[in-house]
Each structure stands twice: as C-alpha cells, then as structure tokens.
Amino acid sequence: MSSVAGQLARQEARRRDGTGSNSNAVPFQQQDFQQLRSACLRDGVLFCDPAFPADWSSLGYNQLGRYSSKTTGLEWKRPTELCSNPQFIIGGAKRTDICQGALGDCWLLAAIASLTLDPQILARVVPSGQGFQQDYAGIFHFQLWQYGDWVDVVVDDRLPTRDGKLLFVHSAEGSEFWSALLEKAYAKVNSSYEALSGGSTLEGFEDFTGGIAETYDLKDPPPHLFPLMRKALRLGSLLGCSIDISSSYETEAITGQKLVKGHAYSITAAQEVHAYGSAVQLLRIRNPWGQVEWTGAWSDGSREWDAVRPEEKSKLEHSADDGEFWMSFSDFLRQFSRLEMCNLTPDTLSSDEVGRWSYSQFEGAWRVGSTAGGCRNYPATFCSNPQFVIRLQDVDDEPHDGEDGCTLLVGLMQKDGRRERRFGRDLNTIGFAIYQQYRGRRNVHLGPDVLLRSAAVARSRTFINLREVCDRFKLPPGEYVIIPSTFEPHRKGSFVLRVFTEKQADSSPMEEDVDADIDEPDVRQNDVDPHFKHLFVQIAGNDLEISAFELQQILNKVVVQRSDIKTDGFSLQTCRHIVSLMDRDGSDKLGLVEFHALWTKIQKYLEIFKGHDSDGSGSMSSHEMRAALAEAGFQVNSTVIQEIVSRYADDQCAIDFDCFVGCLIRLETLFKMFRTLDKKNQGKIELDIQQVKPQNYCNLNIFSCFIQM
Numbered sequence: 015m016s017s018v019a020g021q022l023a024r025q026e027a028r029r030r031d032g033t034g035s036n037s038n039a040v041p042f043q044q045q046d047f048q049q050l051r052s053a054c055l056r057d058g059v060l061f062c063d064p065a066f067p068a069d070w071s072s073l074g075y076n077q078l079g080r081y082s083s084k085t086t087g088l089e090w091k092r093p094t095e096l097c098s099n100p101q102f103i104i105g106g107a108k109r110t111d112i113c114q115g116a117l118g119d120c121w122l123l124a125a126i127a128s129l130t131l132d133p134q135i136l137a138r139v140v141p142s143g144q145g146f147q148q149d150y151a152g153i154f155h156f157q158l159w160q161y162g163d164w165v166d167v168v169v170d171d172r173l174p175t176r177d178g179k180l181l182f183v184h185s186a187e188g189s190e191f192w193s194a195l196l197e198k199a200y201a202k203v204n205s206s207y208e209a210l211s212g213g214s215t216l217e218g219f220e221d222f223t224g225g226i227a228e229t230y231d232l233k234d235p236p237p238h239l240f241p242l243m244r245k246a247l248r249l250g251s252l253l254g255c256s257i258d259i260s261s262s263y264e265t266e267a268i269t270g271q272k273l274v275k276g277h278a279y280s281i282t283a284a285q286e287v288h289a290y291g292s293a294v295q296l297l298r299i300r301n302p303w304g305q306v307e308w309t310g311a312w313s314d315g316s317r318e319w320d321a322v323r324p325e326e327k328s329k330l331e332h333s334a335d336d337g338e339f340w341m342s343f344s345d346f347l348r349q350f351s352r353l354e355m356c357n358l359t360p361d362t363l364s365s366d367e368v369g370r371w372s373y374s375q376f377e378g379a380w381r382v383g384s385t386a387g388g389c390r391n392y393p394a395t396f397c398s399n400p401q402f403v404i405r406l407q408d409v410d411d412e413p414h415d416g417e418d419g420c421t422l423l424v425g426l427m428q429k430d431g432r433r434e435r436r437f438g439r440d441l442n443t444i445g446f447a448i449y450q451q452y453r454g455r456r457n458v459h460l461g462p463d464v465l466l467r468s469a470a471v472a473r474s475r476t477f478i479n480l481r482e483v484c485d486r487f488k489l490p491p492g493e494y495v496i497i498p499s500t501f502e503p504h505r506k507g508s509f510v511l512r513v514f515t516e517k518q519a520d521s522s523p524m525e526e527d528v529d530a531d532i533d534e535p536d537v538r539q540n541d542v543d544p545h546f547k548h549l550f551v552q553i554a555g556n557d558l559e560i561s562a563f564e565l566q567q568i569l570n571k572v573v574v575q576r577s578d579i580k581t582d583g584f585s586l587q588t589c590r591h592i593v594s595l596m597d598r599d600g601s602d603k604l605g606l607v608e609f610h611a612l613w614t615k616i617q618k619y620l621e622i623f624k625g626h627d628s629d630g631s632g633s634m635s636s637h638e639m640r641a642a643l644a645e646a647g648f649q650v651n652s653t654v655i656q657e658i659v660s661r662y663a664d665d666q667c668a669i670d671f672d673c674f675v676g677c678l679i680r681l682e683t684l685f686k687m688f689r690t691l692d693k694k695n696q697g698k699i700e701l702d703i704q705q706v707k708p709q710n711y712c713n714l715n716i717f718s719c720f721i722q723m
Contacts, residue, residue, distance in 0.1 A: 074208025125218025
C-alpha cells in the first residue's frame with residue numbers, strides 16, 4: 015500500500031508544481047546538493063557520501079566484489095590527491111574528455127560522447143557552477159532521467175584508482191574530472207559500478223535526455239536511412255552504432271580495418287562531400303576509447319580525401335588523432351550491424367527552428383493476480399493487463415514516404431533492471447499490442463468481448479527481455495488502446511509507457527471511474543415468505559435476532575455442505591462487517607427483514623461467483639475479479655483491483671467464496687459510508703480524527719478510503 019500511496023503522491027506533485035521535470039528534479043535518495051554543500055563549507059569538511067560509500071559495496075557484487083582480484087590494490091582518492099591542479103571542465107566538455115577504463119561500459123561512454131555535441135543538452139545533465147576552486151567541498155551533482163522522472167544525484171569526489179591513476183573513465187588530458195564524476199553518479203543510481211558493465215547506448219541516451227530511442231538493423235536498413243540520420247542529427251538526436259558478435263570470444267576483437275566488435279560507437283555527423291564528380295554520403299564516427307580508428311576508405315589521411323575540395327575538407331576536420339573518423343555510408347552499412355537513435359522530448363530543445371514531438375508518459379505495474387495478464391497467447395488473463403488510450407486526429411505534415419497517416423513511437427520500459435542484477439533477478443520479457451478503440455467508449459477497461467474478438471492493428475516487433483521495447487508506427491486517424499504486457503502471465507514488474515506523436519494527440523489510462531450501482535430492494539416483514547420466517551425463528555433463538563457469532567455458525571454450516579464451492583469458512587470479522595452493513599435499527603444484530611435481505615444478497619453473490627468460476631474448481635481466478643465486481647454493481651479501476659487481490663486472493667491467485675462475499679460486503683459498506691459523508695457530491699470528503707483514525711483532516715477520494723479501511 016505504501017508504494018501505491020507513493021505513486022499517487024508523485025502524480026499529484028507533478029500536476030501541482032512539475033516535480034520530476036528537469037527544471038525541478040527530485041533529490042535522489044532525498045539528498046539535497048545545496049544543503050549538503052553548505053553544511054560541509056560551514057563545518058570545514060569534505061563531503062563523504064553515506065549513500066554510496068567509498069568501499070567494495072559501491073564497486074560491485076561479483077567481478078568487482080569484495081574478494082575479486084580486480085579490486086586488489088584499489089584505492090579511493092579525490093582529484094586533489096591525484097594532481098596539483100584538478101579541473102572539473104577545461105575549455106568546455108568535449109568528446110575527447112571520455113576515455114574508457116577497466117569497466118565494460120563503452121555503451122555509456124558513447125552516449126556521454128554524443129551528449130557533448132549539444133551544450134544545451136549537456137547543461138541539463140551537468141549543472142554549472144561546480145569546480146575544485148571556489149566553494150569546493152568534495153561534493154558534485156548531476157541530473158539523470160530515471161523511469162519518468164529527472165533526479166538530482168549527489169556524489170562525493172572519491173574515485174577508484176590504482177597506482178595513482180583512475181581505474182575507470184578518465185579524460186585524455188588527465189586533470190579533468192567531469193566525466194569520471196558523471197560515471198560515478200550513474201553508477202550510484204544503478205547501485206554499483208559493476209552494474210554498468212554491458213549495455214546499449216540507447217539506455218545512456220535516454221537517461222541523459224529523457225528521450226525515446228529506436229534501433230535499426232543495418233543488414234536490412236530502410237531506404238531513407240541516411241537522410242533520416244542527417245535530419246535526426248540536425249534536430250539534436252543522439253546516434254550510436256555497434257558491430258554484433260557471434261560469441262563472447264569476439265568481444266572487443268579488432269577487425270583488419272581497426273573496428274572493434276561488440277563495442278559502442280557514437281555517430282557525430284552526417285554530411286555529403288563532392289569527390290570524383292559525384293556526391294558521397296559520409297558519417298563521422300567516434301570510438302570512446304579515444305584511439306583505434308577505422309583505416310578503410312575516408313579514414314584519416316586516406317587517398318579519397320585528395321579528391322575533395324580544400325574548403326570542404328577543412329569544414330569537416332577530416333583528420334584528427336582522437337578516435338574519431340569518417341566513413342562512407344555504404345561502408346557503414348557493410349561494417350556495422352545496428353544503429354541506435356534517441357529522439358528528444360519537447361522540453362529538451364529550445365530552438366523554434368526545429369520540430370518537436372508531442373509526448374505522453376504513464377507509470378504502470380504488472381501485479382501477480384490482478385494486472386499481470388501476459389500476452390495474447392493467454393486469453394484467460396490477457397484482458398486484465400493495464401490499458402492506455404490514444405486519440406490520433408491529424409495526419410503528418412509532408413510524410414516522407416508519401417502516405418498519409420499519423421506517426422507514433424511507442425516505448426515500453428521496465429524499471430530497475432540494473433539494480434536488481436546483484437540479486438540475480440532477470441528482466442521480464444515484455445512487449446505491447448495496439449487495438450482499435452470504438453469511438454464513444456470512455457473510461458471502460460476493455461474486456462474479452464472486444465480484445466478476444468478482434469485482431470491487434472499493430473504490435474511490438476517482438477517480446478524481448480530488454481529494458482525497453484520501442485517501435486515506430488503509422489496509423490490512420492482514430493482511437494487506439496495500447497496494452498503493455500509481459501510475455502507470460504503472473505510476472506511482477508513496474509513500467510513506464512511513453513508515446514511520441516508527430517502531431518498533437520490526447521492520451522490517458524483506460525480506466526473506469528470508481529462507482530457503484532447497488533440494488534436495494536424495499537422489503538417489508540409482510541413480504542417475507544412464511545417458510546423463510548419459520549426457518550428464521552428456528553435459527554435465531556428466543557430474541558429473534560442473529561448476532562455476528564450466530565451468523566458465522568449459520569453461514570459456515572451452509573457452505574460446508576456445498577461441494578461446488580471452496581471456502582475456508584467465514585471469519586468472525588467478516589460476519590461483523592456483514593452485520594454492520596445490514597443492521598438498520600442499530601441493534602448490532604439482524605432481524606427477520608435484515609436477514610432476508612442478506613440472504614437474497616448472498617444468493618446473488620453465489621450466482622455471480624459460480625458464473626466466473628470458469629473451470630468449475632470451486633474458486634474464482636483473481637483475474638476474473640474486475641468482471642465479477644462489475645456484475646455485482648461495482649465499477650473499480652486497476653489500482654483498487656490490485657489492493658483487492660492482495661487482500662483476498664491466495665498464493666495461487668484464487669479467491670474462494672467467503673473471501674468474495676467479504677470483499678463485496680466491505681466495498682458496499684465503503685460506498686455507502688462515502689456517499690453519506692460526501693454531502694456535496696464532489697467525489698471527495700474531509701474527515702476529522704473522530705471519523706477516521708489513520709488520518710487527521712484529510713481529503714480522500716474513494717480509493718484512499720478503501721486503502722484506509
């Protein structure tokens with residue numbers, strides 16, 4: 015419940031003051047940079063970060079663990095201990111500031127190198143006003159995008175060294191430390207340095223920009239790829255590329271023309287030059303090692319440059335000993351295996367000369383038994399997955415392929431994969447499907463009647479165990495429902511769903527408004543069947559009323575005789591809730607009319623229960639709970655469903671009859687109480703401490719009330 019409350023609080027903060035945006039980043043682990051630095055300056059001490067200490071726990075858990083040979087002789091030192099005049103940034107951040115060390119995070123360094131191409135983007139990640147001179151206190155901070163929020167990450171400047179040299183990323187110049195400290199901040203949000211080993215440049219691109227990334231297989235490239243890359247670079251997009259390996263033995267193997275396999279490169283320019291009477295498409299590519307460069311056509315000093323006019327050659331800075339080189343686009347397609355491109359969010363770019371994507375973002379969760387429904391291969395549970403609607407109205411301007419339609423990028427990202435590595439937990443296999451939505455249906459979670467009777471109009475290319483699945487689509491104007499899921503059901507996880515569209519589009523979670531339509535038949539004593547009266551007299555005793563204790567005995571005696579339903583028996587607490595709901599005269603017991611109304615209600619609930627016991631097992635799958643509640647008159651959203659399932663389902667995601675009845679009774683009590691207190695019919699109530707114990711004068715919506723009960 016605390017995680018749900020936290021998510022609701024974050025959503026409210028975003029709505030109110032933009033918390034989580036780059037301009038109002040969330041302090042990571044509640045560490046405020048300004049307060050910590052001021053305290054260190056006041057006390058005359060250098061900052062030592064208790065949340066990411068200078069010991070083996072911050073290095074790693076296996077290869078860089080406490081007893082690993084790779085950590086032998088390692089010392090943590092501040093830049094002031096490594097050189098006489100350390101600098102944070104010398105002459106502006108440059109791609110040559112980033113040289114790989116003993117950590118396999120070339121993917122991250124390629125992303126950092128691309129970051130330096132745009133000072134505006136870099137300034138969002140590396141705040142100004144930091145250094146080793148004025149107000150130096152051994153503390154620095156960086157801003158990173160993490161699963162929907164920008165976070166401000168504080169680090170001390172103690173860095174891993176061996177023999178007086180930085181062990182991991184470092185600058186070629188030697189006395190510049192911004193890149194090493196940025197790497198440390200990234201290690202901190204992912205729990206350790208070792209957690210950064212291996213990855214995709216896409217991940218770094220996204221965490222430095224908040225953008226959404228695409229990948230292209232260069233063995234089957236789209237025909238418009240070079241102009242797309244050139245346009246993307248003009249728009250500030252970040253591009254990376256790599257050469258696939260067929261086995262671990264090929265990792266970082268160097269080809270005959272000095273390209274490194276399994277290594278992440280960044281693409282820093284796409285240009286055309288004129289040579290031999292025709293235009294040649296060229297790409298500028300950088301190796302984050304800062305050395306080992308391509309030696310083929312258009313490499314530094316190659317004879318192809320002799321055919322280029324001197325003025326064009328000088329503009330391209332075609333030769334430099336810095337790990338950066340030019341290559342023809344045709345050679346690029348032959349030599350490299352995949353291209354990765356990160357498209358930026360609207361707030362990243364300030365220039366009015368560039369186009370912007372329209373952007374929507376949602377947090378969600380797959381919870382076992384309620385919203386972890388798996389893919390379409392599992393029809394019994396698929397419809398319980400979270401759902402999101404998007405309304406596409408306007409077609410693209412000047413479509414590149416000449417076909418009218420609405421372009422959208424859909425990215426599904428699962429959270430905290432790197433942090434979970436130390437516990438041996440693998441990423442879920444994830445993907446999504448897109449269905450046509452019938453116009454006019456609002457706030458209705460689509461069920462089997464729609465999703466199992468129609469085909470998806472689009473879907474992710476594959477279900478895969480990566481941090482993010484992202485695909486580009488072009489659809490006709492209309493309304494669509496996006497359903498993110500794991501491949502198999504019953505896989506727990508949290509995710510962020512992001513949708514980029516070329517034109518403005520409305521999007522929102524596909525959820526019901528929480529409501530209830532409770533049938534209350536007006537029954538008087540004369541309306542009760544004589545046979546029922548006779549039975550009531552027999553079981554009620556001399557006082558002609560039934561207490562919670564007596565009700566428990568009666569209900570359990572009835573249900574134990576039924577072989578078609580499973581039950582552990584009605585608890586006394588449930589029976590007290592029942593009496594509290596049905597008692598109309600305040601006697602804390604049930605009279606004839608009250609018991610008759612209860613019996614009618616239980617008979618109705620039994621029919622609903624059996625109707626949703628699809629396999630005849632005597633219990634109901636928790637994935638059927640939403641539909642069963644709807645039949646009983648209760649309309650609830652996924653958040654409430656998750657709470658219901660966590661309270662009432664067993665470890666096999668099954669709900670027996672007494673739990674089902676107990677849930678419905680409690681829901682009905684809640685709605686009645688809420689409507690009584692919601693005198694202005696506003697959907698929220700203000701309660702004082704006499705009315706609700708856990709909170710004092712709180713504004714609660716209907717879900718919050720359910721949580722507190």
